């Protein structure tokens with residue numbers, strides 16, 4: 001697509017003084033930590049993706065007004081703006097040559113909790129686990145249970161249209177955000193929600209345009225948007241139908257490219273009082289994938305996959321081995337964790353019994369282990385959630401790389417899709433471990449690649465073939481983690497020229513100067529643009545220094561290895577003072 005929007009200021013080396021002048025102005029006029037030094041910019045140059053771009057500078061606002069003042073200055077100076085929460089994005093959404101606005105440190109309050117209406121209003125930097133800790137005594141929770149719940153902010157979750165393991169029962173962010181109070185670079189500030197809740201005439205006009213665009217593109221949207229439970233590509237055009245129209249749905253999943261969210265209005269849910277878990281065993285991976293479409297009809301709230309590789313890795317880890325030995329019988333090629341939850345105990349237990357019957361009908365008699373104790377259920381979920389951490393501890397330069405990690409296909413094609421994608425991996429001399437959301441056809445898989453070597457080339461080839469497969473099965477290429485730098489390029493091939501142009505049109509209404517997180521969703525760079533990689537084209541790995549006979553420079557190398565091990569993604573933040581992704585689970 002041709003780029004028609006004006007480009008934000010780029011700071012070349014010679015303009016360092018201009019950049020520093022911006023920092024000085026921000027320090028004078030804004031109530032915030034202003035971080036323009038090299039170390040701070042380094043800390044914010046990565047997220048949990050393979051990319052690394054040094055930002056112009058970082059603002060950590062102490063108040064909402066300060067955040068807006070900083071962004072207004074950036075807009076005046078023509079500098080790009082990049083909202084950021086915990087920075088756990090896997091697709092490079094939070095890296096860019098921009099002024100980073102970090103909401104996580106100070107803008108992290110729950111402003112209102114209305115237990116009766118089951119509604120909460122939070123600031124964008126509120127972390128999910130801390131919100132749920134406040135809700136628990138009220139018997140409520142916010143049920144978009146992302147694996148990064150200990151870090152993920154509600155602003156970032158709304159920005160990415162995040163999805164949890166129990167989305168089958170509770171939906172995704174787009175289903176559970178009632179409204180967003182947001183700021184646009186034009187200075188417009190107000191509520192984006194149902195039309196009745198919109199007060200600002202400029203926002204009413206945006207709602208009118210969104211509705212008109214939907215009417216105009218209705219057929220194209222119906223033809224192009226995949227009919228799967230998980231699709232986070234582009235903007236949510238398919239959620240703009242006149243019935244229950246809500247303009248917030250356009251902002252959810254916009255990855256910081258349209259607006260900065262000041263307050264997020266959340267639809268809460270009742271905490272289920274009783275849960276029952278069935279561990280369904282399968283002799284072949286294919287059988288597990290084929291069974292998912294039948295299991296979801298039993299009404300579970302989660303169906304999560306753990307494959308043989310993951311089971312073996314867990315068995316070699318003393319923290320998880322006892323759980324696997326206790327609940328996994330024999331040597332299945334895959335297990336599905338099937339959870340039933342609700343207000344009464346008996347229907348949940350009956351759900352597990354129905355699961356056992358269904359498994360018998362499918363030819364797998366005696367293949368379900370019933371787990372009713374809450375503590376034991378948790379230990380099994382911990383194994384499932386620790387999957388990515390275990391995988392990332394893989395030794396050597398080859399690492400599981402996130403770029404097709406969350407494609408989603410209709411459940412009836414899941415078995416064929418996983419078989420064919422595994423063949424693609426083999427063809428390119430690699431392999432991947434499969435796990436996660438079988439319930440919605442959105443499995444996590446990361447091929448092992450050496451991004452310091454020929455990884456980029458092989459990544460591209462695998463990405464192309466995976467895209468062909470996903471298209472063949474009418475699935476979603478971005479099923480959970482967003483577009484960012486790794487997948488925005490694929491929006492056009494999937495959505496076609498009309499809808500791709502519609503996304504650019506929407507961007508031009510909200511952000512005509514192209515200041516908000518440029519290069520994501522609209523006007524993207526290439527996925528394999530190595531100049532944006534953490535390990536760029538110039539990357540050279542120095543030989544390890546030998547200090548004592550036969551020993552390498554131990555403390556530093558060990559420290560690096562430890563930091564690498566605790567990375568949430570294949571290239572998570574490089575120079576954070578501590579590992580912010582510690583304890584992150586996938």
Ligand SMILES: Cc1cc2nc3c(=O)[nH]c(=O)nc-3n(C[C@H](O)[C@H](O)[C@H](O)COP(=O)(O)OP(=O)(O)OC[C@H]3O[C@@H](n4cnc5c(N)ncnc54)[C@H](O)[C@@H]3O)c2cc1C
Nearest residue numbers: 085086087088089147153155156159162163255256261568
């Ligand atoms: C190990 C691992 C496991 C994961 N598991 C899941 C999972 O189970 N489900 C899932 O959906 N995702 C998952 N993710 C991806 C990621 O954790 C989620 O998308 C998370 O919700 C992002 O939250 P964050 O605070 O880190 O957002 P960030 O990464 O900081 O930001 C996300 C996006 O939102 C935008 N944004 C942030 N704040 C604002 C604001 N105030 N206004 C406007 N835009 C804003 C940013 O610009 C960016 O585009 C996982 C990632 C990792 C590394």
